[in-house]
Amino acid sequence: MTQDPAAATATATAATTKQRLLAAAREEFAAHGIAGARVDRIAELAGVNKERIYGYFGSKQKLFDQVVSQALDELAEAVPLRPGDDPAEYVGRVYDFHRANPVLVRLSLWEGLHYRDEALPDEERRATHYERKVAALAETFGTEVSPEVASCLLGLIALAAWPSAVPQMSRLILGAGPRPDLRAHLVEFARRAVADSLPAGGGAGTGAEA
Amino acid sequence: MTQDPAAATATATAATTKQRLLAAAREEFAAHGIAGARVDRIAELAGVNKERIYGYFGSKQKLFDQVVSQALDELAEAVPLRPGDDPAEYVGRVYDFHRANPVLVRLSLWEGLHYRDEALPDEERRATHYERKVAALAETFGTEVSPEVASCLLGLIALAAWPSAVPQMSRLILGAGPRPDLRAHLVEFARRAVADSLPAGGGAGTGAEA
DNA sequence: TTGACGTCCAACCAACCAGTTGGATACCTT
């Protein structure tokens, strides 16, 4: 049978091949999008025959979906948002992640552009994921979950991700010169925006003076 | 000669053909991006022969650049930012524009994704455009132009554009149900963020109560 | 009318690309 533990070695090499393909696909898709990505390039970069893509994933599109799903899991694990976390610091962490690893933003944008308004592949799992984040933020605020809190989360993510999403615009607005401390400014921007929502006397020391 | 006023009628039909192509291209590029767009579809949608695209614009890529340039001009004209304008209201106006006309965000995203970090076609013109916006914002704040002000502008645009940039995420975070008043929440979010920067006693009546 | 100029188009092309096929090779089971 396929799932026999006996098939360990064979399955192992298959698994690594699959991983190599996923890694290569991530680069290619992040760089060129779904339409622009070339299956042959992915195979070549992975050092694997192109046919394996269809054997393992079925189609270019399904490969893309798996790539995004995997990348999204990594983001969720790398930048958690727990009850009590300072929302402004969360913006900083997300900003750092995207700055260090722009691949994920690019994948998300390609995906959003591609799927427009239709449902995404694993819509449900993502929905619960965001639900949990909204709940955590609400708990931080000491309020119930509400559209306000959800909008607030969206705003925080917007601040953190936008510079990586449109690097051209960021560069043009900030000026090409020596990069000023954008991160700090965004964190402060967020801190002021949520200040009123936080329970009194939050731990945030820096801030309000211009 | 080409530019003879005598050739008025002929040139006129040519100009309309060109406009038809630009309009069709805008739809196609906004929907599918540079790689995904099909030259034949653009020609068909415009009711014009494909060859005209090459006659007028030279290449698919150059057509795309013209489309973006034209669309960007429209945005700049439709949503100005003048000294004294309430920054929070600016967020609302930009949000409205993108919501009503998502084509431009999509074009910008495709463009940013495509050009990555390299220089854009008309980099200089855009730079001065943003420069002017930053100057206007600084004047509103009653301060000099600075990285802080520039970062602030970037943050404001982020808030206004992000929901249109990643509609999937917005839908998942806000819940599929009856759309809550996201616009109002974002405007308030922005209002709190810039409150300290505004000269004392700004006209903003609504706001600070949670 | 004639000739020049510019617009327009049907048909064409060579390159490219996602997806397939048929068989070679390695491993595990009995």
Place this chain on the structure above:
DNA sequence: AAGGTATCCAACTGGTTGGTTGGACGTCAA
């Protein structure tokens, strides 16, 4: 050792794509 199973791959294919070509048509100047 033989048979079954799964991985892997070189070569192929049929449809598509960006871009081109050669000429028809209409307009204006002389």
